[in-house]
Amino acid sequence: MLRLWKWYQNCLALHPVKTQVISSGLIWGLGDVSAQAVTHYTAKKHHHLHSNENKEFAINWRRVATTSLFGFAFVGPVGHFWYEGLDRVIRLRFQMQPKSLRFVATKVALDGIIFGPLDLLVFFTYMGYSTGKNTTQVIEGVKRDFLPALILEGGIWPIVQVANFRYIPVRYQLLYVNFFCLLDSSFLSWIEQQEDAAWKQWLKNIVRLKEQKEEGR
DSSP states (O other): OHHHHHHHHHHHHHOHHHHHHHHHHHHHHHHHHHHHHHHHHHHHHTTOOOSOTTOOOOOOHHHHHHHHHHIIIIIHHHHHHHHHHHHHIIIIISOOOTTSHHHHHHHHHHIIIIIHHHHHHHHHHHHHHHTTOOHHHHHHHHHHHHHHHHHHHHTTHHHHHHHHHHHSOHHHHHHHHHHHHHHHHHHHHHHHHHOSOHHHHHHHHHHHHHHHHHHTO
């Protein structure tokens, strides 16, 4: 394990972008395999496999490749430059003390406001087009999935990123995030596969009710 870690450090030092791209693609692909397994066994448990309830789990390799490509083409390169650039801007432009409360809080806020929503938007748009949907269908899918995912992830990622920005060196921050992306990619793939699940509408209704109350004040 130590040898593997040293090998990774060496690759990261020599080829930082390439290393981040490859590791992100592999992790997102593995996350999609997990999502497919969760979706299959959840559907089986609730008797949603109408045609054949005893159908064996089979990996959809085309979907795995599609999701891996998202990791390769977006998460890896964009994530690499995002974390490097975010740290540089806050340290040099805003003149904040590294590791300070203000420094970490600003990073978490900007990550949640900019990169988080962008990542979700690109993911759901890309997954829609990759399955052969037209623009209208993709837009409807984004409307259906984006807000529920943003709400649920909004309660988890800030905690993950506080530890990331406080304790992890910048060069390893994407790797740290990628370990959590193993769960996140599984979660996002699962959400995308849920289509018009009732709980999505429930979350949207809560947001609408809150907005209506605020407008009525």
